Amino acid sequence: MTFSSLPLRRFDKMWNRIFFCGLVVCLISLTDQTQGQKTTLVVQGTDCTQIKTLSPRATSGVYVIQPAGVRSPFKVYCEMLADGGWTVFQRRTGAEVLFNRKWAVYKQGFGHLRKDHWLGLSKVFALTKRREWRSTMRVDLWDFEGGTAFAEYSDFRLGTEKEAYKLNVGAYRGNAGDAIRGKYAGIDQNGFGFSTTDKDNDGCSPCIFGDIAENTCSFSEGGGGWWYSRCGSASLNGDWHPAGEHIGWASGLHWETWKGPAPYSARASRMMIKSV
CATH class of the missing domain: 3.90.215.10 (Gamma Fibrinogen, chain A, domain 1)
Structure with a gap:
């Protein structure tokens, strides 16, 4: 499984903060305000360009990114082109x-x-x-x-x-x-x-x-x-x-x-x- 294909997962029990930043993959715990649950997002890269570089077969779609120096990750739509x-x-x-x-x-x-x-x-x-x-x-x-x-x-x-x-x-x-x-x-x-x-x-x-x-x-x-x-x-x-x-x-x-x-x-x- 490539990093960019990792799914978004929900956790109800504990607040986890795990960093694999040497590989530019960070798990960040966020609160789901609508469900009252903790949500762990898999940060798949600093931008869509890096995601495509790390996973050349990645397809167009919504991904979670975290640019360098930014505290909170956010979702974007990536166009994965040649x-x-x-x-x-x-x-x-x-x-x-x-x-x-x-x-x-x-x-x-x-x-x-x-x-x-x-x-x-x-x-x-x-x-x-x-x-x-x-x-x-x-x-x-x-x-x-x-x-x-x-x-x-x-x-x-x-x-x-x-x-x-x-x-x-x-x-x-x-x-x-x-x-x-x-x-x-x-x-x-x-x-x-x-x-x-x-x-x-x-x-x-x-x-x-x-x-x-x-x-x-x-x-x-x-x-x-x-x-x-x-x-x-x-x-x-x-x-x-x-x-x-x-x-x-x-x-x-x-x-x-x-x-x-x-x-x-x-x-x-x-x-x-x-x-x-």
């Missing part, structure tokens, strides 16, 4: 999970790991905070016509909460276009903090779009949180629009270097990271 294990931190496929959330919820995370979800800014920060490690971020996009596209960024990391989890990305590659740095000059989102409707960290005070003055980008993007600048050409946490209603909306799942000229809301999106 080029390694990727930790998914955003998935959109429909309107079932609303993304018009406030700061505290974006920090903690929401949704369902096997379906649409946002992992949480604090967890993504934990995955990228060690400067001696580097992370690649990948954005996958699906349109309503059967097409797909991707964008990858090297040296991805987030700033601290005091820095509003500001976005830092390195070199781009892909076929979706570099929407983070912008469809046109002056809207680079790299280096900007995360914004929500109740915590504005964008670069508009205001921004003028024709005869419209925009102060808070999150409002115009359907209440979705993002690393807005002025306001930017990448935003994947706005309102999800169905087929036939996906073109022309100011809110939406936008990656404007990929589709246009009218605003195009993607059918689905996925954001994930792997360590390199």
Whole structure:
């Protein structure tokens, strides 16, 4: 049995804390608040990349990870691909999970790991905070016509909460276009903090779009949180629009270097990271 295939087990009798950290496998006892029982979780790696490295035949699914320096383990969805294990931190496929959330919820995370979800800014920060490690971020996009596209960024990391989890990305590659740095000059989102409707960290005070003055980008993007600048050409946490209603909306799942000229809301999106 490989470490990544070990099951989650429940114990009712005693509080156990067993560490096999030399093998990056730690048993951590946690309390199940709903059942009133102690729950022992098998930590299967520091991230999905390490799990795939330790167990090359590991399949995509939910795993328990504990990044270095993080006190409590947490669950993530791992996409186990040919080029390694990727930790998914955003998935959109429909309107079932609303993304018009406030700061505290974006920090903690929401949704369902096997379906649409946002992992949480604090967890993504934990995955990228060690400067001696580097992370690649990948954005996958699906349109309503059967097409797909991707964008990858090297040296991805987030700033601290005091820095509003500001976005830092390195070199781009892909076929979706570099929407983070912008469809046109002056809207680079790299280096900007995360914004929500109740915590504005964008670069508009205001921004003028024709005869419209925009102060808070999150409002115009359907209440979705993002690393807005002025306001930017990448935003994947706005309102999800169905087929036939996906073109022309100011809110939406936008990656404007990929589709246009009218605003195009993607059918689905996925954001994930792997360590390199």
